[in-house]
Amino acid sequence: MFSGMTGLRHKYLRHHKKFPHVWCPGCGNGIVLGSFIRAIERLGLEKDDIVFASGIGCSGRMPTYVDFNTLHTTHGRALAFATGIKLAKPSLNVIVVMGDGDAAAIGGNHFIHAARRNLDLTAIIINNQIYGMTGGQTSPTTPYGAHSTTSVFSNIEHAFSIAELAVAAGASFVARGTVYHAVQLDKLIEKGISKNGFSVVEVMSNCHVQFGRRNKMADPVTMLKWLKDHAVSKDNGSSMSPDSLEDKFTIGILADVDKPDYIEEYKKIREKAKGC
Amino acid sequence: MNATLTGGKRMAPELNGRKLLLQGNEAMAEGAIAAGCRFFAGYPITPASEISERMSYRLPQVDGTFIQMEDEIASLGAVIGASLAGIKSMTATSGPGFSLMQENLGYACITEVPCVVINVMRGGPSTGLPTSPAQGDVLQARWGTHGDHPVIVLAVSSVSECFSIIVTAFNLSEKYRVPIVVLADEVVAHTRETFTIPAVASIEVVDRIIPNVPPEWYKPYEDNSRGVPPMAPMGEGYRHHVTGLVHDSQGFPTEKPDEIEAFMKRQFRKITNGFFEVQITKKINIDDAEIVVIAYGSVARSARHALAMARAQGIKAGLIQLVTLFPFPKSTVVNVMRQCKAVLVPEMNMGQISREVKRVNTGLTEVFKYNRIDGQPITPLEIFEEIQKICGTGV
Numbered sequence: 001m002f003s004g005m006t007g008l009r010h011k012y013l014r015h016h017k018k019f020p021h022v023w024c025p026g027c028g029n030g031i032v033l034g035s036f037i038r039a040i041e042r043l044g045l046e047k048d049d050i051v052f053a054s055g056i057g058c059s060g061r062m063p064t065y066v067d068f069n070t071l072h073t074t075h076g077r078a079l080a081f082a083t084g085i086k087l088a089k090p091s092l093n094v095i096v097v098m099g100d101g102d103a104a105a106i107g108g109n110h111f112i113h114a115a116r117r118n119l120d121l122t123a124i125i126i127n128n129q130i131y132g133m134t135g136g137q138t139s140p141t142t143p144y145g146a147h148s149t150t151s152v153f154s155n156i157e158h159a160f161s162i163a164e165l166a167v168a169a170g171a172s173f174v175a176r177g178t179v180y181h182a183v184q185l186d187k188l189i190e191k192g193i194s195k196n197g198f199s200v201v202e203v204m205s206n207c208h209v210q211f212g213r214r215n216k217m218a219d220p221v222t223m224l225k226w227l228k229d230h231a232v233s234k235d236n237g238s239s240m241s242p243d244s245l246e247d248k249f250t251i252g253i254l255a256d257v258d259k260p261d262y263i264e265e266y267k268k269i270r271e272k273a274k275g276c
Numbered sequence: 277m278n279a280t281l282t283g284g285k286r287m288a289p290e291l292n293g294r295k296l297l298l299q300g301n302e303a304m305a306e307g308a309i310a311a312g313c314r315f316f317a318g319y320p321i322t323p324a325s326e327i328s329e330r331m332s333y334r335l336p337q338v339d340g341t342f343i344q345m346e347d348e349i350a351s352l353g354a355v356i357g358a359s360l361a362g363i364k365s366m367t368a369t370s371g372p373g374f375s376l377m378q379e380n381l382g383y384a385c386i387t388e389v390p391c392v393v394i395n396v397m398r399g400g401p402s403t404g405l406p407t408s409p410a411q412g413d414v415l416q417a418r419w420g421t422h423g424d425h426p427v428i429v430l431a432v433s434s435v436s437e438c439f440s441i442i443v444t445a446f447n448l449s450e451k452y453r454v455p456i457v458v459l460a461d462e463v464v465a466h467t468r469e470t471f472t473i474p475a476v477a478s479i480e481v482v483d484r485i486i487p488n489v490p491p492e493w494y495k496p497y498e499d500n501s502r503g504v505p506p507m508a509p510m511g512e513g514y515r516h517h518v519t520g521l522v523h524d525s526q527g528f529p530t531e532k533p534d535e536i537e538a539f540m541k542r543q544f545r546k547i548t549n550g551f552f553e554v555q556i557t558k559k560i561n562i563d564d565a566e567i568v569v570i571a572y573g574s575v576a577r578s579a580r581h582a583l584a585m586a587r588a589q590g591i592k593a594g595l596i597q598l599v600t601l602f603p604f605p606k607s608t609v610v611n612v613m614r615q616c617k618a619v620l621v622p623e624m625n626m627g628q629i630s631r632e633v634k635r636v637n638t639g640l641t642e643v644f645k646y647n648r649i650d651g652q653p654i655t656p657l658e659i660f661e662e663i664q665k666i667c668g669t670g671v
Contacts, residue, residue, distance in 0.1 A: 048512070048515060049511060051511070064528065069510040069515050070516075070518070074353070074379055077350065080350035080352075081356060084353065084356060085357040085361045087354070088315055088361035088362065089362070089363075089509075113345075113346035273336035276333070
């Protein structure tokens with residue numbers, strides 16, 4: 001009946017229930033949601049088998065709009081809830097969307113431990129380098145020297161690299177994309193969901209309203225250009241000089257390793273326990 | 277009662293009907309398994325760790341899941357997640373961890389997710405007295421999470437209650453879709469007693485009501501006569517939204533005053549409707565009692581002995597043991613107050629339940645309190661001496 005994106009909108013969005021959405025015009029969250037839906041469609045997953053969970057913030061509203069089993073949890077804790085759901089019903093595909101403050105500040109501990117534990121979850125982390133919903137305060141990924149409503153004179157803290165944090169913490173699959181590179185983002189999310197084990201897809205995104213306005217990028221196009229200019233493909237990055245990479249970030253698949261996930265391991269524990 | 281949960285698989289057969297030497301913490305773990313709990317997430321803490329330890333080897337035996345999380349916040353988060361997926365779930369902690377759980381306890385309240393949280397109370401505040409008993413978390417259990425919310429708080433006083441009250445906690449939680457806080461104290465948790473694990477068939481197990489309408493008709497938070505909407509487990513066709521924002525009957529966030537008020541009032545009404553079975557007390561020697569002790573937890577155990585000592589001296593003493601602390605069993609307490617001359621409330625805190633007792637005492641009787649906050653249990657002799665003192669004052 002419908003084709004292309006219109007068809008996907010009708011199939012996956014709660015279009016007659018929960019729109020208009022809360023996001024500002026030009027927000028990158030819509031691009032991430034689009035990529036997510038296209039990835040689900042390509043994977044051919046049943047809507048009933050998908051749990052889509054979030055924490056708090058602009059990203060936290062995303063599950064409200066899609067027709068899956070959706071869960072809007074407490075700030076930073078979405079991975080903890082997702083852990084319980086996945087362990088209780090391993091047949092479900094559990095995908096979590098978080099923001100940078102959500103995942104790397106208040107939920108930082110849950111994030112690294114989820115990566116270490118290697119339960120088969122997918123975490124999509126939208127990194128717009130700012131607390132958007134609360135009005136533009138410094139986040140753990142706000143660049144050094146940038147301005148926000150809580151670093152009016154400039155940010156003196158240094159930013160986390162979320163994807164590299166995930167690699168170090170032991171995630172099975174880690175990728176970084178941007179909302180400018182939407183076609184690549186579709187594939188990264190698709191790979192993240194299909195990977196068995198803990199997967200992280202960090203998405204560099206634009207918040208021109210709360211970040212851009214205070215950092216000379218007050219419109220979405222300028223911010224998308226900034227993302228384009230500062231993203232370096234992982235394949236090209238190795239041949240570039242360290243100086244030219246200084247304020248850049250790599251995009252692509254940063255880690256893809258195979259190891260048994262938590263549920264496979266726990267099945268062995270059950271067998272051992274029953275033998276006691 | 278759901279037939280699938282009442283089969284022999286609920287408990288490893290070797291424990292069913294067996295007499296065991298168990299400590300309170302271990303009995304609480306066994307009670308949970310008997311009630312159908314198949315998911316436990318926790319974080320190590322004295323004096324509650326034995327619950328995690330026992331669950332870690334007992335749950336995989338019964339096809340359940342144990343996971344040690346990175347902190348108590350995540351523990352309760354995982355417990356709520358598992359319950360949303362349809363599995364009865366529990367966590368256990370002590371004061372410092374219970375403080376961390378307050379955030380997600382509120383989430384369980386507003387999303388009406390059944391779960392059980394055990395708090396084995398130790399001395400506080402902060403790190404306090406990790407290996408000593410206290411009852412300082414009573415009002416925190418009621419009011420610890422922010423916002424107006426209903427919650428049911430139960431207290432255990434013996435190893436056998438550690439088993440049976442945990443079963444009750446799960447049953448009430450499932451029936452009313454509300455988190456249940458079970459307060460133990462270090463004395464109850466670490467006391468070892470012989471206890472016969474009841475036969476599976478003799479244990480009444482209640483399961484949450486699931487929707488019987490087609491998915492497209494399902495409204496996850498629609499009011500009904502009980503005020504408790506049926507709860508669909510995730511992944512079975514009833515796709516819906518769950519949020520910590522105040523929500524409408526569909527589960528979506530709302531800011532409409534009429535929907536907010538209806539939602540909030542239903543939260544309280546569902547518990548008020550159940551007072552008859554939620555407010556659990558045990559009355560001992562009440563009929564002719566002139567002095568009535570009101571106690572809970574390990575103090576109620578001491579009070580039983582003190583009662584015997586008082587009766588031996590010809591003092592007509594009785595006991596109301598509060599199993600349910602909140603909603604406070606007002607009608608039971610008031611009815612006893614009408615007929616007795618004095619009430620004594622011994623507690624291992626500065627007077628958290630005695631405040632409730634005084635609140636409901638509208639000039640009916642005299643209320644005395646006895647408090648210890650030095651990390652020591654209250655002994656039968658101390659309670660007996662307090663009873664004697666009250667007699668000496670001529671009431």
